[in-house]
Amino acid sequence: MSGELRIALIGAGGVNFGGAEGPWDHASRLEQVGGVVVVGVADPDTKRAQRVLAARRAGPAGAMYASAAAFADFHEMLSAVRPEAVFIGVPPHAHGATQPPGDMELACAAAGVHMFLEKPLGSVPPEELAPVAEALAKAAEAGLVISVGYVFxxxxxxxxxxxxxxxxxxxxxxxxxxxxxxxxxxxxxxxxxxxxxxxxxxxxxxxxxxxxxxxxxxxxxxxxxxxxxxxxxxxxxxxxxxxxxxxxxxxxxxxxxxxxxxxxxxxxxxxxxxxxxxxxxxxxxxxxxxxxxxxxxxxxxxxxxxxxxxxxxxxxxxxxxxxxxxxxxxxDPYLSEVQAFIHAVRSGDASGIRSPYADALRxxxxxxxxxxxxxxxxxx
Ligand SMILES: NC(=O)c1ccc[n+]([C@@H]2O[C@H](COP(=O)([O-])OP(=O)(O)OC[C@H]3O[C@@H](n4cnc5c(N)ncnc54)[C@H](O)[C@@H]3O)[C@@H](O)[C@H]2O)c1
Incomplete structure (x- = not known):
């Protein structure tokens, strides 16, 4: 893979863009890693997505967000901007499902999009995650990088x-x-x-x-x-x-x-x-x-x-x-986990991913x- 990596973020909230709650903020770590462009941010709260994008464009790494668009629906974002990798940072009940709107892991896997996925894997009992876990295991075997945010x-x-x-x-x-x-x-x-x-x-x-x-x-x-x-x-x-x-x-x-x-x-x-x-x-x-x-x-x-x-x-x-x-x-382990993810996506070598989906499921x-x-x- 050469050139700048095309990244999209699903969720415009605290974990992806930072806030007063803690040291997390994946976008800032992406800015430090470099060699990436943000092509889209999906959040049903589109005002929030537009707000975080405007703030980033006005910041020191503004060029990284120059072509990024805000979307209400991540499905639409995936087909419109075709990211190579996504960061999924949404509330537990909003992902890990087999049906829209919470089917982001399955939709990304189907589109061949590498995933950095925040913990926890969902909000439902683990048995109910089985169809997602099975599909992601197959996708990982086929070379998709899936990293779960067990940052420590x-x-x-x-x-x-x-x-x-x-x-x-x-x-x-x-x-x-x-x-x-x-x-x-x-x-x-x-x-x-x-x-x-x-x-x-x-x-x-x-x-x-x-x-x-x-x-x-x-x-x-x-x-x-x-x-x-x-x-x-x-x-x-x-x-x-x-x-x-x-x-x-x-x-x-x-x-x-x-x-x-x-x-x-x-x-x-x-x-x-x-x-x-x-x-x-x-x-x-x-x-x-x-x-x-x-x-x-x-x-x-x-x-x-x-x-x-x-x-x-x-x-x-x-x-x-x-x-x-x-x-x-x-x-800064938040930087290290983002570096490891980007490296795995670029190199195709996922051995530096310390929390693959199957392990996070345990x-x-x-x-x-x-x-x-x-x-x-x-x-x-
Ligand atoms: N690893 C860590 O240290 C760490 C730190 C903070 C949060 N987290 C995890 O990250 C996840 C998100 O937390 P947060 O603090 O960013 O929450 P948040 O409430 O600040 O932001 C979540 C955003 O997701 C959006 N969203 C909801 N449904 C969506 C959908 N279908 N598509 C796109 N966006 C959608 C919401 O509108 C909201 O803007 C949680 O699971 C949390 O546990 C992890």
């Missing part, structure tokens, strides 16, 4: 954890994941309703569930146990609920059984015999999340702290009582096993 797989801190585990040799004995999100500025109606978001384990803690699998190996799904704060419990009351974009406050319009749980605590066993745990909260005020992933091995303890911000790794090695802190605040299954266990349902 590209983090230098996580690479360091993997190297230390290899050096220490004894394997992982426990994974302890903690993820507490700041809720008081989450203004998206759909986030508060598990029918559209999938719930905070599927939508958000999924990053740490994925890292648990990366570092600890596969989990035995039947071993998963979980509890959550019952939506009818006084402990589900939150004092600083935001006013949402539709003018309502928090999840007052969502039936209680579909409200995003305030806290979920889960445990499971890995196939290796090691144990895993995850506690997720929707409890903090403001915008900054607090998250930590702790790994225990024989003589080994590692804590990955604040991977979204001032990322640090604390390591206590075998036969030592000293804890070393390694800073990674200058690392993370999706584990998040759903946790969600179902916390709701008192068995897995099947």
């Amino acid at each position: 797989r590209y983090s230098r801190a996580v690479e360091t954890m993997q190297r230390i585990l290899d050096e220490a040799g004894g394997g992982v004995r426990a994974v302890i994941a903690r993820y507490d999100c700041a809720y008081s500025e989450i203004r998206k109606t759909e986030w508060w309703d598990v029918r559209t978001s999938g719930g905070p384990i599927v939508e958000q803690a999924t990053h740490f569930v994925d890292l648990s699998r990366l570092l600890g190996g596969e989990a035995e799904l039947d071993s998963v146990q979980a509890v959550r704060i019952d939506p009818h419990s006084p402990a589900a009351e939150l004092a600083d609920m935001p006013v949402l974009t539709d003018g309502t406050r928090g999840d007052q319009t969502v039936p209680a059984e579909f409200r995003a749980p305030r806290t979920t605590a889960a445990v499971w066993r890995f196939e290796s015999g090691a144990v895993g745990s995850l506690t997720h909260g929707t409890l903090l005020h403001g915008q900054k999340y607090e998250s930590e992933l702790e790994i225990w091995g024989d003589g080994l303890r590692m804590v990955l702290a604040d991977p979204y911000g001032d990322c640090r790794l604390m390591v206590r090695r075998p036969h030592s009582e000293r804890t070393e802190t390694i800073p990674f605040g200058d690392d 993370t999706y299954e584990l998040t759903w096993a946790i969600r179902r266990a916390s709701e008192g349902k068995c897995r099947h």
Whole structure:
């Protein structure tokens, strides 16, 4: 493949174009990678698509967007501008379907368009994703690059954890994941309703569930146990609920059984015999999340702290009582994952993609096993 790569973006929101919520913004990383042109942005909110395009054209990489058009419908965009690759950054319920309008993966695969797809894979139970997963497996076998946005797989801190585990040799004995999100500025109606978001384990803690699998190996799904704060419990009351974009406050319009749980605590066993745990909260005020992933091995303890911000790794090695802190605040895994995707598309070599669809599906299954266990349902 030569010349500038023709990229389109599906979704004109935060993950593709940035915002106050966090460090993500795929368009800015594409600007850094270079050698690409943006040919289209699809979003039913066409005003938003036009707004982000106008802002980018006025910015330092304006030329990259010079010929880009805004579309309400991604099907129309695919046939009008024929991108070589797309970035899919839409809410969980808006993709992963077999029928329009949520059939973006299948439509891109049918058109031979490489995909960078944001997590989670959808909002429906994993069994319902089977037709999409099968079609994408065939497309990947035929050479289509499909990369899922489990960004921390590209983090230098996580690479360091993997190297230390290899050096220490004894394997992982426990994974302890903690993820507490700041809720008081989450203004998206759909986030508060598990029918559209999938719930905070599927939508958000999924990053740490994925890292648990990366570092600890596969989990035995039947071993998963979980509890959550019952939506009818006084402990589900939150004092600083935001006013949402539709003018309502928090999840007052969502039936209680579909409200995003305030806290979920889960445990499971890995196939290796090691144990895993995850506690997720929707409890903090403001915008900054607090998250930590702790790994225990024989003589080994590692804590990955604040991977979204001032990322640090604390390591206590075998036969030592000293804890070393390694800073990674200058690392940008969002850039690394975009570089890896663009390289794979250009070269036809997908070996640098760290989260192919089939692997991401296993993370999706584990998040759903946790969600179902916390709701008192068995897995099947
Ligand atoms: N990997 C990460 O660190 C990370 C960070 C943020 C968000 N995300 C994920 O990215 C996804 C999108 O999140 P966001 O923050 O950008 O949400 P957002 O609400 O800011 O933007 C989503 C956009 O998608 C648009 N959309 C809805 N249906 C569409 C369709 N059929 N075609 C085209 N556009 C459509 C919406 O109108 C909206 O503008 C979510 O799944 C989220 O979990 C991942």
